[in-house]
Amino acid sequence: MDVLLDGFVQAVQLLLGGDAATWAITGLTLRISLTATVIAAIVGVPLGAAVALTSFRGRRVVLAAANTGMGLPPVVVGLFVTVLLWRSGPLGAFGLLYTPTAMIIAQAVIATPIVVALVAAAVQQVDPDFLVQMQGLGATRGRALAALFGEARLPLLAAAMAAFGAVVSEVGAAQMVGGNLAGETRVLTTAAVLATSRGEFALAIAFGLILLMIAFAVNLVLTLVGQRQAVPSR
């Protein structure tokens, strides 16, 4: 139990004491996971909406694949991306392995199916006649789509939060494609694993608590934005 208390004290000390390495690790964690989430949103929102709104052969298979992808094991993604980025692999010429870019790629791959599946579910929840009605009221297709997304914004934000939560907390892919290089690719999760393997449990717990804090901060911002709009103005 002392370890938990020590961990809490260390987390506060590292953050408030302005420990440069800890702040750098925290900043890198945010940079990598937020960038991956944004990429996943840019790819996944149109894809999820398209799957929800159009009908084509194999649509249900695509949905099932996206739903399966929500449980994509980070270690498998990490291994896959590692093999692609190896010097001897197809993308080896770029020298990306063990860089933050490689981690962003792997985390975007993890996050995209989550966004696709949750966006598809969110859009499907809106009344199927919604688009037709909007267009009947004279809205252009683009405006009708914008209104549709407005209608589904809370679940859309939830999709972003789920994707961010998945990538900021994963360790398997970050370790494999990033290599946990000090000052370069070390993020909070891999730092916690290293501290554990060195027997520095309090430090590991401190990293875990910092991770929780930043995840909470990001989700708080997203939730406040979503809820502010959800309450109808009187």
Added chain:
Amino acid sequence: MRSVVAVLALLVLVACGSPAAAPSAERSLILATTTSTQDSGLLDDLLPAFTADTGWQVKTVAVGSGQAIELGRRGEADVLLVHSPDAEKKFVAEGTAGRRLLVMHNDFVLVGPPADPAGIRGTGVADAMTRIARSGAVFVSRGDDSGTAAREKALWQQAGVTPGGEWYQETGQGMGATLRVAAEKAGYTLSDRATYLSQSAGLTLLNEGDPGLLNVYHVIEMTTKAGNRVQPEAGAAFADWITGPAAQQRIGEFGRAQFAQPLFVPDAGKPEPVP
């Protein structure tokens, strides 16, 4: 909708604005090495000095010796620092590696519960292994392809024991984790001395000093025969540096202040030890 876009834009800003990671170094090499050199903190001590002396940044991949050698074989690393002599010799004989140089040694130790139910204190190591197997006390093995696991297998073989059954448990994890599992299960395990000293986890050192417990580290430089993106000049720079006087002195000093004994003994230029 507008606010969703605003939030996304904000996220992009945060993502781009946060402190940029170190730009990929002008010159960087990939070092594949064992977990013991990283977990003991030795590399944190050596690598900044190497970078200052040579200008090479080092990307360290800390894995078991078996995996490190495999990365070398595939041309994914420029230089290896490993401790699995038999596997290394076989690997060098394949012809894709350059020089293989002696760097340092420490030793393996048999550790276990203070009560020592198998009675291995002060016996020869082969005898100790036999006693553990006969007593039915738990033995926790790394069970990976690490240099420590390779040595453990060799020790069982020398003792004429085929380990297996309920008393023999494999973690598949690093040395620190394996020590903790052994402590929780009041079992025995084989550990390198450096990791044991830095995290003994409540286990007692019971058996040491047998020549069969010598733990020798070599540096192996890779050549372009392993893959055309290997940087032989980087591997050579690292091998020359770590066997040079400045690095050797650092190795000899490392851990002395914290553990009152050095964790590694520098060996560069000495004749190959015969285990």
